[in-house]
Amino acid sequence: MDLKELPTREFVRHPWEIVRAEFLLRLLRARIEGEALDALDIGSGDGYFAERLLAGLPRLAHITCFDLAYDAEWLQGNATRNTKLSFTATKPQGAYDLVLMLDVLEHVEDDATALHEAASTFLKPGGTLLLSVPAGQILFSRHDEMLGHKRRYSPARLRALAAQADLTIVDHGQLFASLLLPRALAKLREVALGEKRSWTTEAPRRIETSLGTWNRGRLVTSAVITALSVDVACCRIASRLHLPFLGLSTWVLAQRP
Numbered sequence: 001m002d003l004k005e006l007p008t009r010e011f012v013r014h015p016w017e018i019v020r021a022e023f024l025l026r027l028l029r030a031r032i033e034g035e036a037l038d039a040l041d042i043g044s045g046d047g048y049f050a051e052r053l054l055a056g057l058p059r060l061a062h063i064t065c066f067d068l069a070y071d072a073e074w075l076q077g078n079a080t081r082n083t084k085l086s087f088t089a090t091k092p093q094g095a096y097d098l099v100l101m102l103d104v105l106e107h108v109e110d111d112a113t114a115l116h117e118a119a120s121t122f123l124k125p126g127g128t129l130l131l132s133v134p135a136g137q138i139l140f141s142r143h144d145e146m147l148g149h150k151r152r153y154s155p156a157r158l159r160a161l162a163a164q165a166d167l168t169i170v171d172h173g174q175l176f177a178s179l180l181l182p183r184a185l186a187k188l189r190e191v192a193l194g195e196k197r198s199w200t201t202e203a204p205r206r207i208e209t210s211l212g213t214w215n216r217g218r219l220v221t222s223a224v225i226t227a228l229s230v231d232v233a234c235c236r237i238a239s240r241l242h243l244p245f246l247g248l249s250t251w252v253l254a255q256r257p
Contacts (some may be wrong), residue, residue, distance in 0.1 A: 001211050002103075006046050011214070014212075024049065025056045029056065031128060038064070040122050041102075051140070052081060060084070096127060103117070103133060104133075105158075105161070106151055107147075115165045135152060135182070155173075155246075165254075170254055173238075173239030174245055174250050176249055180247065203210055
């Protein structure tokens with residue numbers, strides 16, 4: 001979760017975030033080899049996926065969470081959160097076996113340069129890099145603007161960026177096809193009503209989104225998790241069969257030669 005979406009109160013994880021984390025974890029379990037590996041999570045937000053990854057992938061010895069949004073209070077409060085997890089707002093040194101850039105590139109003005117620098121600076125030869133971004137520029141909305149997004153992506157565009165960064169694409173696909181219609185309807189409503197952003201200079205530092213306000217109860221949450229898990233499974237089958245299947249998110253798993 002992006003830090004600007006993080007509630008100041010206790011909250012329940014959104015089914016979307018739970019299902020996405022489980023899918024990415026399974027993806028990495030099947031691909032990552034070796035022992036005592038070091039990982040770097042760029043734009044790591046509140047560290048939720050990093051903790052899930054440590055719990056589900058024992059071959060990882062440590063994950064460094066790097067996010068420019070971390071302030072002194074966050075760093076101090078999370079310093080002892082997990083012995084295999086560290087947080088920093090300063091550019092890390094060294095190279096890593098695994099680099100994560102999950103929903104990061106859409107925040108960067110020059111995404112091609114950012115990805116190339118991350119791959120060449122942080123990733124060991126033979127190391128793995130996992131990318132994910134929001135898909136479908138036509139769906140770009142006020143929600144994207146509030147989150148500080150510069151753009152959304154087509155699957156082909158994300159693969160092209162990986163290739164430009166001298167990475168070898170190992171796997172790729174889409175996620176959450178079932179959420180395309182609700183997002184499209186929200187976009188149509190926004191256009192029809194002529195809604196504009198509610199700030200004049202820059203995106204707000206803190207916003208309230210569904211990720212931090214989910215409160216549908218255990219039964220509904222379980223049902224939504226099941227439905228989204230089916231969605232993800234269908235998207236995975238489609239990508240393996242090279243079917244034209246679109247989703248709300250697109251991802252690439254790549255290696256540095």
